[in-house]
Amino acid sequence: MNEEKFGIVILGPPGSGKGTQARCLSSLFRLKHIDVGRELRRVAEEKTSLGLHINTLIYKEKVLVPDDLVLKILQNAFEPISFFSGVILDGAPRHKDQIQSIEHFLQQLGVPILCALSIRVDETLLVERIKNRYFCPRCISFYINGIDIQDATKDLCPKCRYPLERRKDDTAEGVKKRLEIFSKETQLVIEEYRKQKRLIEIDGEDEPDIVCSLAHKELLKMIQEKYANKNTA
Numbered sequence: 451m452n453e454e455k456f457g458i459v460i461l462g463p464p465g466s467g468k469g470t471q472a473r474c475l476s477s478l479f480r481l482k483h484i485d486v487g488r489e490l491r492r493v494a495e496e497k498t499s500l501g502l503h504i505n506t507l508i509y510k511e512k513v514l515v516p517d518d519l520v521l522k523i524l525q526n527a528f529e530p531i532s533f534f535s536g537v538i539l540d541g542a543p544r545h546k547d548q549i550q551s552i553e554h555f556l557q558q559l560g561v562p563i564l565c566a567l568s569i570r571v572d573e574t575l576l577v578e579r580i581k582n583r584y585f586c587p588r589c590i591s592f593y594i595n596g597i598d599i600q601d602a603t604k605d606l607c608p609k610c611r612y613p614l615e616r617r618k619d620d621t622a623e624g625v626k627k628r629l630e631i632f633s634k635e636t637q638l639v640i641e642e643y644r645k646q647k648r649l650i651e652i653d654g655e656d657e658p659d660i661v662c663s664l665a666h667k668e669l670l671k672m673i674q675e676k677y678a679n680k681n682t683a
């Protein structure tokens with residue numbers, strides 16, 4: 451049995467449910483889920499010079515964090531991964547120029563990226579989801595107010611009974627900006643993986659469980675193909 455580690459990049463616009471899918475797939479494939487955005491937001495709350503710098507970039511200037519800082523954050527989030535079969539990378543690469551540096555970085559750590567998984571959702575549905583999105587900071591579960599939960603401003607997390615919060619940039623303006631960045635930058639990342647025939651595309655409008663089992667099936671196919679090619683090479 452092959453024990454090589456591998457990485458999967460998960461791509462999708464804000465509100466596509468990619469965090470939920472990353473968590474589902476990480477447990478199915480025993481992968482470490484690295485959420486670069488969450489790591490950045492966590493560091494942005496620290497009163498260090500790095501924290502203050504990242505805080506300004508994401509909340510005041512609302513721009514993409516430069517590559518060297520992303521790699522630094524990745525490196526910190528990476529260890530230890532010896533218990534895992536690999537990683538699922540959520541939130542990077544965010545633009546085309548970042549692909550090579552991130553692939554190279556993971557390759558060196560012995561976790562080459564197998565493929566990218568792109569989750570597609572119609573834009574009007576995305577805006578609707580994000581406008582009503584709440585999350586539990588303790589167990590990191592996301593809820594859509596009025597659908598998953600009656601009143602997110604009063605009710606506690608159904609899983610762990612903790613008060614729910616909104617993401618700081620889940621405002622109309624923040625969402626617009628993130629969707630813009632996505633269609634301008636991340637779409638090119640998707641196209642690049644498509645060109646390299648390392649892209650899996652999944653419709654993300656269904657129930658999360660259905661989306662996850664679809665993604666699981668497609669990833670298994672991709673893994674089998676890779677090993678089949680290797681054995682005949």
Ligand SMILES: [Zn+2]
Nearest residue numbers: 586589607610
């Ligand atoms: Zn919770």
